[in-house]
Every structure is written in structure tokens, then in C-alpha cells.
Amino acid sequence: GQPEEFSDLVHAMLDTGILPDFITVDGGEGGTGAAPSEFINSVGMPMLQGLALVHSLLVGAGIRDKVKIIAAGKIMSGMSILE
Numbered sequence: 486g487q488p489e490e491f492s493d494l495v496h497a498m499l500d501t502g503i504l505p506d507f508i509t510v511d512g513g514e515g516g517t518g519a520a521p522s523e524f525i526n527s528v529g530m531p532m533l534q535g536l537a538l539v540h541s542l543l544v545g546a547g548i549r550d551k552v553k554i555i556a557a558g559k560i561m562s563g564m565s566i567l568e
Contacts, residue, residue: 488538495542504551508543510535512558532558 498504512532530538536556543549 491538492542495546495548498548499546504548507553507555508539509555509557510539511556532556 510532512530512535536554539554540549543552543554
């Protein structure tokens, strides 16, 4: 997806007053290997960028304290654990 699509969802949350209990951010760093290589290389964004985007849009909308964020991503090295 595109960042604008999530922004549109946040605007819909504000317009309707309907908020999710949580949002899951799962990084698009690769895939399972079963997906076509074009999807693996071109779809999604790294988990840290996605997490920052979701957090900042929710903060900007004033609803971050009402929605929990769950994040999952790939651990590629020992240093990535520290990130």
C-alpha cells in the first residue's frame, strides 16, 4: 500500500468516530519465498518505516492514546534486535 491509503483510513476513523482496538504493522521485508519475486521486492515497506508512519499519523490525529500498535518484522542480524 501507499502511505496515503493509511492516511485515508485515519481520516475515516475521525469522521466516523469508530476506532480499532489495535493496528498491526508487519514489515514487508521479503516474504515467505512462496510469493512471486516482484511482490517480494516491490510490495510493502520495512517495519520501522511503517511503524513510524502509523504512529505519527495517529499522533497527528490525536487518537494515538486510544489505539494500540502491534509491530512485527524480520530479524536479520544481532544489531536488528537492538533496533
